[in-house]
Every structure is written in structure tokens, then in C-alpha cells.
Amino acid sequence: MKAIEVVTLTKVEGANLNSNGTEGVIAVLKKVRDPVDGREYIRISGQSVKYHLRQLLKELDWELSQVIPKSEGGQKVIVSLGEPQNYIDDDLFGYMIAKKVEGKNATLRRTAVVRTNGMVSIFPYQEDRDFGVRYDPSGDNHNIYETEIATNVMRGNFLIELDRLGVFKEGLEVPKLEGLEVRKVKDATGREVTLYILPEPEREKRLKALLNAVLQYHGGAKLSNFFTKAYPEAMVVVLLRRKIPVIGDALRVKEGYVDGKLVLDVERLKETVETFQDNIEKLYIGLFESRFANVDELREAFEDMENVEIVGMKELRERINKLELGE
Numbered sequence: 044m045k046a047i048e049v050v051t052l053t054k055v056e057g058a059n060l061n062s063n064g065t066e067g068v069i070a071v072l073k074k075v076r077d078p079v080d081g082r083e084y085i086r087i088s089g090q091s092v093k094y095h096l097r098q099l100l101k102e103l104d105w106e107l108s109q110v111i112p113k114s115e116g117g118q119k120v121i122v123s124l125g126e127p128q129n130y131i132d133d134d135l136f137g138y139m140i141a142k143k144v145e146g147k148n149a150t151l152r153r154t155a156v157v158r159t160n161g162m163v164s165i166f167p168y169q170e171d172r173d174f175g176v177r178y179d180p181s182g183d184n185h186n187i188y189e190t191e192i193a194t195n196v197m198r199g200n201f202l203i204e205l206d207r208l209g210v211f212k213e214g215l216e217v218p219k220l221e222g223l224e225v226r227k228v229k230d231a232t233g234r235e236v237t238l239y240i241l242p243e244p245e246r247e248k249r250l251k252a253l254l255n256a257v258l259q260y261h262g263g264a265k266l267s268n269f270f271t272k273a274y275p276e277a278m279v280v281v282l283l284r285r286k287i288p289v290i291g292d293a294l295r296v297k298e299g300y301v302d303g304k305l306v307l308d309v310e311r312l313k314e315t316v317e318t319f320q321d322n323i324e325k326l327y328i329g330l331f332e333s334r335f336a337n338v339d340e341l342r343e344a345f346e347d348m349e350n351v352e353i354v355g356m357k358e359l360r361e362r363i364n365k366l367e368l369g370e
Contacts, residue, residue, distance in 0.1 A: 044324050044368075046286040047250075049201040049257055050294045051275035052165075054305070056194045057173075058271040060263030061087040061161075070265070072191040074168055082167035085193050087263070089161040092199065095262025096157075096253070097132050103252055108133045125151050127211055128220060128241065131249050134209060153216045157253065158202040164195040165295055173269070192269055196296055196305070199275070201257065202288050205368060208250060209241035247368055254280070254363045258356070277307070277330040278359060281323055289319035301336035309337060313344045316351065326351045329359025 063073040074083040101107055108123040108130035125142070127134035137155035141148065171193060177186040211217045217239065224240040241249075261273050279294050293315035295308040307330075316326060328345070332338045332355055345351040354362065 044205060044282045044284065046205055046283040046288075047203045047254075048279075048281040048283055048288045048290055049199075049203070049254070050279045050281075050290045051199040051257065051260070052196055052277040052294055052296065053199070053260075053273055053275050054194070054196045055271045055273060057171075057192050058194075058263060058269045059190055059192050059265045060271075060273065061091045062264050068186075068188045069172070070188070070190045072168065072193060075163065077167075080167070084166075085164035085168050085195055085197070087162040087197065087199075089159045091263070092159055092161045092260075093136050093155075093157070095260065096256050097136070098262060099256040099259060100131060100252060103256065105131050105252060107131070108138075125153070125217075127153060127209075127217065128223065128239065131252065134249060135253060149214075151216060151218070153211070156204050156208050158204075160200055162197040162199040164193070164197055166195055166298070168193055168195070175268075190265065190269070197273075198292065198294060199257075199260075200288070200291065202286070203250070203253065204286060205250070206286075209246035211239045213237040213239065243368055247366065250368070251364055251366060254366075255360065258360055258363070275329075275356075276305075276334050277328070278356070279312075280327040280329070280359070280363065282325040284322050284324050287319075287322055289322055290315060304334055304336035306336050307341055309341050309344050312341075316345070316348070320348075320350075323350060327359055327362055328353045329356045329362075331356050 059070065059072055061073045062070050064071065073086045073088060075086045076083050097107060108126060110121055110123050112119055112121055122140050123133055123138050124130065125133060125138045125140040135155065135157045137153040139150065139152040141150050171191070172189045173192050175188050175190065177188070213219055220239045226238045226240060228236050228238060230236045257275070258278065259274055263273060277294065279290055281290060293312050295311060297306045297308050299306065316323065328341065328351070330338070342353050345353060
């Protein structure tokens with residue numbers, strides 16, 4: 044297995060999880076416009092999602108890389124320590140740092156092992172605002188403001204490059220390191236590259252920590268006034284033979300409720316899985332079964348696929364905690 048694709052669905056209620064600045068006195072939601080139907084859809088940026096995943100990893104007792112200000116080219120920039128061998132966030136989320144390596148100026152850069160475009164809403168934005176006032180206790184000069192909020196089902200997408208997790212290139216990503224497994228390989232140009240590799244138990248531990256952080260995802264802007272649940276209610280985890288994601292936007296719910304429950308678009312998901320079967324080593328579909336109206340339809344659609352397993356969210360966490368990189 045070369046990579047893991049993760050796709051999530053979660054319903055958020057009356058929230059503004061990622062603002063796009065202010066327009067006058069209105070704090071507006073981040074949105075993207077679909078060129079086909081011309082409507083706006085709510086967006087939570089990948090930067091915002093990664094920030095909150097970092098905070099969750101900290102809550103899960105992982106030590107994070109220190110973020111420090113530096114002067115580069117006469118400008119002040121904020122960078123991490125760039126030590127992926129020591130810190131999980133430098134490993135997973137990457138960095139770019141100008142520093143001295145063996146007495147020479149060099150730029151160490153690591154492309155993020157975790158790719159994400161954040162979250163996008165399944166349904167178009169329907170304009171809704173919360174009206175607020177900051178009262179002036181000394182007089183009548185009260186500040187009136189508004190905040191765009193929305194209730195919607197959000198889809199999140201992630202791709203984790205397993206062959207790079209805990210694996211670092213000397214010179215490009217890290218200086219010379221001691222105490223790690225060393226492997227010599229050829230890059231795309233035929234040049235020899237030295238790789239430093241963390242022990243497999245540590246790599247697996249970091250992978251499971253990330254997946255558990257996604258399972259427990261929580262975070263966003265303005266939660267003091269617009270608190271909402273943000274963890275996944277449905278989550279697809281795909282073990283991939285090649286680093287080519289397959290699910291994309293195929294995990295969706297249909298319009299309308301049945302007995303107050305969401306309805307999965309089973310046909311769309313099944314067609315996608317069948318089309319890319321040759322790239323799928325194993326696929327888990329985890330969900331809170333009490334929140335979806337057509338779980339039986341979902342099970343029936345995939346009953347003949349031996350590499351597809353449909354489980355509750357509690358069972359999905361158990362499967363994740365048993366994952367091994369050698370699978």
C-alpha cells in the first residue's frame with residue numbers, strides 16, 4: 044500500500060467555521076462558486092483544517108514543532124523547526140526553512156505528506172446571518188455587526204503518502220542525521236539519494252495518531268458563539284496500491300431526510316469503487332448507523348466485494364488502530 048485516502052462527511056449547524064474576512068460590518072463565510080450551477084458552496088480551507096489537526100495532535104499528547112519568527116531576505120517570516128525526525132507535525136505537514144547546513148546556506152523544504160483541500164459543502168449556501176451588538180456601557184455608541192452562518196453537510200478529503208511518512212531525504216529535507224535507518228535510492232533523474240527512515244513502529248504510531256485526529260476532528264472560527272459538532276458522521280478509508288485517490292466527491296448525501304436521517308448516495312459511491320477496484324487494497328466505510336436512513340442499502344450494494352468492509356464508527360477506530368504499514 045502506497046497511500047491512504049480519507050473522505051469524511053459531517054453535518055454542521057448554524058456555524059461559521061472559516062471566515063473570509065469582513066465586508067463592512069459582516070463577517071463572511073469562505074465560499075467557492077460552482078461554474079456549472081452558478082451557486083456558492085461553503086468552504087473550509089486546507090490551511091484551517093491542518094491547523095486544527097495540529098491542535099488535536101497536541102491534545103493527544105504529541106509534542107509539536109516550535110513555531111518561531113525568522114528574518115529571511117529582510118522580511119520577518121514564521122517557520123517551524125524543520126525537524127521531522129523529532130516532531131510529527133513537521134513530518135506530516137511539511138515546511139520550508141532557510142538555514143545553514145554543514146556551514147553552507149541552504150533551503151530545507153518538505154512537501155506535506157498529508158494533502159487536503161479542506162472541506163466543501165454538499166449543498167449550496169443559503170444566505171443566513173446572525174445579528175449582534177457590542178454594547179457600550181458608558182453610552183449609546185453600540186457597535187452593530189453581523190456574521191454569516193450556515194447549516195450544511197461538509198465533505199473533507201485527505202491523501203496520506205505512506206511511502207514518505209517518516210522518510211526524509213538528506214540535503215533536500217533534512218541535514219545529515221544520526222541514529223536512523225539509512226537507505227540509498229535513485230531519484231527520477233538517476234541521481235543517488237540518501238533516505239533516513241524512522242522505525243516502523245513510530246511511523247505506524249504517527250499514522251494512527253493522524254487518522255484518530257481526523258476521527259475526532261473539531262475546530263473552527265467563532266466557536267464561542269457558534270459552537271457546533273465537526274467530527275465525521277461517515278468516513279471512508281481507502282488503502283491504495285498507487286498514490287492516486289479514487290473516492291473524491293463520490294461520498295455524498297442526497298437532498299432531504301427520511302425519518303430525520305441523512306440518505307447516502309449509494310449508487311454514486313458504488314460505481315466509483317467498482318471503477319477503481321484495481322487500485323484498492325482495502326476499503327472501510329465507517330458511519331454512525333443511527334444517523335443514516337439507508338445503511339441496509341449500503342451493505343447490500345457492497346456485499347459481493349471482499350475488500351470492502353462497512354462498520355460502525357467505533358469499529359472503524361478499532362480497524363485504524365490495527366493498521367500496519369506492511370499491509
